[in-house]
Amino acid sequence: MRKDYTQYRVKDLLEDEDFLHWMKYNEEASAQFWQSWLVQYPQKAEILQQARQLYNFLHLQQEPESTRQDELDVLQGIQEKIAAPQAPKSAKIRSLYGTLARWAAILVLMAGVSFYVYKTLNKHQEKASWFTYQSEGTVRRLTLPDGTLITLNKNSFCRYSPLLSESDTREVWIEGEAFLEVSHQTTKEGRRKAFVVHMQSMDVEVLGTRFNVINAPARQNVVLEKGSVRVNQKGQAILLKPGEIIHIADSRLIKNQVNPKLYTGWLNGTLQLENTSLEEILQLLEYKYGYSIDYPQQPSILQQKMSGSLDVRSQQVLFHTLSLAYNIQITHQDQHIIITLEKPASNP
Amino acid sequence: MKQIASTDLTLQENWVSFTKGDQKAFTAIYHACFKDLFRYGMHFHPDKSLIKECIQDLFVKLWNNRLQLLKVEQIRYYLLKSLRNTILTKLSALTRSNFYELDEERYDFEISYPQEHHLIATEDQAESYRQFRVAMNKLTSRQREIIYLRYIKGLEYDEVAAIMDITVKAAYKLVARSLDTLKQNMPHSSHAWPQLFGLFSLLSLFN
Structure with missing residues (x-):
């Protein structure tokens, strides 16, 4: 039965499966459908706008979140109450630890000797509750039990539960920088399994995809290369499209357009530039390394473009190459960079 | 488009083991569902310790009744529904109104919306x-x-x-x-x- 869209009201859109699917997953095909729908029913533009707005308003709610401690407290209470005489508690717990320890050993072997298992990362957490990996001075690749690939940049670490691939929501915690290629997993009834990356003050909810996260003391951002992710912070949820970066400034989420390739260049140790402007590169330095930048007086130089490959393994080398390529002078003190023209501009 | 079963394979398997007395499977079910239950529960009452107590009561009751629970379908939703009942019963006991649970409209369900939001620009x-x-x-x-x-x-x-x-x-x-x-x-x-x-x-x- 074809739908009679001419009679549609806001309420009908909110009860329409196609509309809800579009709002929920924001897929290209749905967007195209609704765009042509709008061309066909231009008088419905206001209705569509109102329905979208109402849907979006509904999702601005602040959700109460539990802590890991809450979860352990309640579990302890349950275990105390159900500890029956025929099931000696100590024996049970020892066998659980044994299984976890065996699992941990297998995973550590899989991940290679250079990964380092921290046992006492969080004092309040149960021993052997988490698998934690730290990349030392080199970039490390890690395969999670569910097939997700994580490339950890130097001096970064990643933590996840041993039950990762069993739970409905796969969760990892990242500090430092990482690039993730999330495996597609479905639940029994064919639904997509959620994958969440927890950062200091935001969460990234993955809808099947490749993306880069930076979770460092002075900066947190997410760059999406492919697919779709939702970033959650204090009950706000923002959907990212490929080529977008989101970061936190003054505890608010701010979205911007970038070239994702620039942000994943560290995976190969070089940055491939294709008509990349100086402005884009300076923006990268801000987001990626947390520099604050004094932009040059002459804005025209920001639009100068360059192609080729840049070595990003050392910041010294990077600065040197940049100053030669754009004919600029880069002076930096700690996290502050001042960009000036090498030679005073001869023509204004 | 209708979803029939509403739990994933592991949860289902763990549930079967749990009804046979497997404590490890029981703990796994707990961990898989705690966050969802907590979030949902907190909409009924702002007191975190009360909601935690209700979740605890729910799981203790599940364990004690495990032999009767093999037939449960849609485990996740069964748990949410059971928590809802546990909370409403507890709240009715707190308010000492015998008629409380008969009057469906009298429970509270709050959703918190911030006064301002950066997405609201104009x-x-x-x-x-x-x-x-x-x-x-x-x-x-x-x-x-x-x-x-x-x-x-x-x-x-x-x-x-x-x-x-x-x-x-x-x-x-x-x-x-x-x-x-x-x-x-x-x-x-x-x-x-x-x-x-x-x-x-x-x-x-x-x-």
Whole structure:
């Protein structure tokens, strides 16, 4: 039965499966459908706008979140109450630890000797509750039990539960920088399994995809290369499209357009530039390394473009190459960079 | 489009083992569902310790009744529904009203919306959002709850029905009535709506 869209009201859109699917997953095909729908029913533009707005308003709610401690407290209470005489508690717990320890050993072997298992990362957490990996001075690749690939940049670490691939929501915690290629997993009834990356003050909810996260003391951002992710912070949820970066400034989420390739260049140790402007590169330095930048007086130089490959393994080398390529002078003190023209501009 | 089973394989397997007395499977079920249960529970009462106590009571009761629970389907929704009953029973005991549980409308279900939000950029949006918050408060708890489950959690009608312990037909009706009420209480004043071609760029601000 074809739908009679001419009679549609806001309420009908909110009860329409196609509309809800579009709002929920924001897929290209749905967007195209609704765009042509709008061309066909231009008088419905206001209705569509109102329905979208109402849907979006509904999702601005602040959700109460539990802590890991809450979860352990309640579990302890349950275990105390159900500890029956025929099931000696100590024996049970020892066998659980044994299984976890065996699992941990297998995973550590899989991940290679250079990964380092921290046992006492969080004092309040149960021993052997988490698998934690730290990349030392080199970039490390890690395969999670569910097939997700994580490339950890130097001096970064990643933590996840041993039950990762069993739970409905796969969760990892990242500090430092990482690039993730999330495996597609479905639940029994064919639904997509959620994958969440927890950062200091935001969460990234993955809808099947490749993306880069930076979770460092002075900066947190997410760059999406492919697919779709939702970033959650204090009950706000923002959907990212490929080529977008989101970061936190003054505890608010701010979205911007970038070239994702620039942000994943560290995976190969070089940055491939294709008509990349100086402005884009300076923006990268801000987001990626947390520099604050004094932009040059002459804005025209920001639009100068360059192609080729840049070595990003050392910041010294990077600065040197940049100053030669754009004919600029880069002076930096700690996290502050001042960009000036090498030679005073001869023509204004 | 209808979802029939609502649990994944592992949860299902763990559930079977749990009903046979496997404590490890029981713990796994607990960890897989705690966050969801907590989040849902906190909408009924702001006291975190009370909700934690209810979750504890629920799991103790599950363990004690495990032999009768093999037939449970839609485990996740069964747990949400059971927690809902546990909370409502506890709250009725607290208010010492014997009729409390008979009166479905008398429970509280709150959804917290911030006063301001950075996504709300223009005056028009701010005004609509203000109306929206007022309109949400005018809904009954049951209406707010079903809107929460259906739209914010994105559940299917049969799942919503299972949790709220009503029929699927009643769930459709309740959603429709809630949307009507919500929309009626949001009288969109005569805003200058953008022209067709500017619309999508404006909407994209909201994604």
